[in-house]
Amino acid sequence: MPSAVTAVPAAPSSIAREHFATEFTFETDCWDVHDTLSRGADFVLLDVRSPALFAAGHIPGAINLPHGKIVRSKLEHWPADTLFVTYCAGPHCNGAARGALRLAELGRPVKIMAGGITGWLDEGFELTTDAAE
Template identity: 90%
Template sequence: MKSAVTEIPAAPSAIAREHFAAEFTFETDCWDVHDALSRGADFVVLDVRSPALFAQGHVPGAINLPHGKIIRSKTDAWPEGTLFVTYCAGPHCNGAARGALRLAELGRPVKIMAGGITGWLDEGFELATGNG
């Protein structure tokens, strides 16, 4: 008897490769963001949560720009082609995707930091506090 896992067969390897390779064009993870920040990041990290949540704890170096406030005039401070990495509370929150969508609609390159604050803490990384 087949389980729910094996009832639907896995995709052929070539299709699976395309699918999983494409995921990396849409997201990155907390470990890679942390590592890049420690070396001098070549991207902008956007915390798309509310200012109050940002002040309670955020990725060091992140800029607070709530997803509902992402508009062209707020992104004009960065050169065209600047990669933005959005994050929110964690996997249970779709704020990072909302922010990423708004940036994509503005023609900006964007990825989501998978796991958000929850993932950051799970990796054992520290949060910064305050509004700056």
């Protein structure tokens, strides 16, 4: 008798390849964000949580722009082809997806940082409370 894992067969390799390759166009991970930030970011990292949560601790280099406040006028000083990477509290939070949706609706390139703050801390990376970020 098959297990819960094998009862539904895996997709054919060609379909699986397309599926998993497509995921990378929608998201990045904490390790890649950290590595890129350490060498000079080629994207804008948006913390889409509340200002209070941002002040309590955020990723160094992030800009606080709560997902409900992402509007065209707040993005005007970045070129139209600027990639935005959104993050929120973690896998239990959909704020990053809400922010990404708003950016996509405004025609902006966007990815989500999988794991959010939870993933960042799990990797052993530090947060900052520096208000200058």
